[in-house]
Amino acid sequence: MNRPIPNRRSRARERSDALYRELRARISTLEYPPLTVLSENLLAAEFGVSRSPIRQVLNRLEADGLVETRHGAGTMVTDIDLAGLEQIYGFRMRLAELVGDLDPAPPGPTDLAAWRALKADIVALHDRPEPVAYARFNMQFHGLMLDRVGNPPLREAIDRLFFQTARVWLHNMPDIDWAEEVAIFGREVGMMVQTLELGDMHGVGLVYRNIIASSLYRLFVYRHAAPD
Amino acid sequence: MNRPIPNRRSRARERSDALYRELRARISTLEYPPLTVLSENLLAAEFGVSRSPIRQVLNRLEADGLVETRHGAGTMVTDIDLAGLEQIYGFRMRLAELVGDLDPAPPGPTDLAAWRALKADIVALHDRPEPVAYARFNMQFHGLMLDRVGNPPLREAIDRLFFQTARVWLHNMPDIDWAEEVAIFGREVGMMVQTLELGDMHGVGLVYRNIIASSLYRLFVYRHAAPD
DNA sequence: TTTCACCATGTTACATACAACTACGCATAA
DNA sequence: TTATGCGTAGTTGTATGTAACATGGTGAAA
Structure with missing residues (x-):
């Protein structure tokens, strides 16, 4: 008889991960714009937990460079500096090249269907x-x-860096031609x-x-075209 | 008049970082070999703090893949799987190439002196x-x-991956010719x-x-030469 | 003998109280 | 008016108590 399977992924860990993804999404979609002050007490109250799990998540976000915490002062969403951004993009480009060379994973039928669905959704948009x-x-x-x-390590690096740049477009391009x-x-x-x-990984x-x-290129073109 | 400068890096943060580096070093030098069980209470007692800062550091180490925590069971140093290791090494090699291409930092006189000193120390060894x-x-x-x-992002990635492989040599090569x-x-x-x-970055x-x-190569050569 | 339920023990996750620290307002004096 | 010192409110860091969970052992029943 199989054991009741104590959820290989513990309930606590799942809730923590969900919290992490939620806050990360709020930062990435600018629901929490840069320099927003996040209060541990308010977040704890909103999610119905104590400060402990909130603090754990904020620590992860700080390791990701998405928030900055100072003792006694507060926790705020980090600002975006365009200089560092260029370096991140440069690195991301090189990592992208590696996707095809380092243990590439050819797509299955389900994957291709998902890709086609995404393209259709974008066209519909x-x-x-x-x-948003x-x-x-x-x-x-x-x-x-x-x-x-x-x-795996390459995947982790790509994932980490993506969320360090995900919010830039929304933040620095408030009034561009989104249709284009x-x-x-x-x-x-x-x-x-x-x-x-084609299977050409x-x-x-x-x-x-x-x-x-091209994303980086257009980012800087628009940026210089409309300096504030 | 300049403010007293409240230590841009807070005291709390410095202690936390020191704790992190200490535990990471103990894992990397095999003072805590793989599968070692780490007790929050014992660590807290040893360092004269409560469990809270210990837990914070263990979380960071888990994010680095150096320990694994399970609710109710315990926290143990992760084992080394040679399959994943090969992938990490493959990635590290590609990252190493990037050092010369992505914002290389040519060494100053002080840097060169440090390098020469390191070489001298190794020869003396x-x-x-x-x-160890x-x-x-x-x-x-x-x-x-x-x-x-x-x-910076490249540096961070290189640093992270180094400590995921630093302990392999000591662990899997107990009886090789260290002189060679x-x-x-x-x-x-x-x-x-x-x-x-030469300044050839x-x-x-x-x-x-x-x-x-070559490190990876010798690792697998020795490994296959002396299978247990 | 084997199997299974249960309990005791120790661990991590969470909640809460307290300490350390920062920032801001305000009074005060130059 | 401006600079300065200080007190207060509010924040994060730490300590500690409580709950949730996993594991091993024990003993009874098949």
């Missing part, structure tokens, strides 16, 4: 482009991309789907790199 | 090669190498010093990659 919806799809793209990374951005993103995802269908890495590169 | 001393020098090498990495290992390490560091003196990345590669 073209009618009424919303920034764009961000959501960008996060989905990231999730599907991670599944193609067979090398959505169109570009749709074409890029389409290119990725084609390359995946090396090409997948290059396409991924290109997506990141 | 040749008379009575001790495994070897590990110490390997850690020093890592520290000097980090100073040459100008790209020290000799090889000395030659490798010498090569690195030469390349640094691209070469530095390649030499670094080679050091990691």
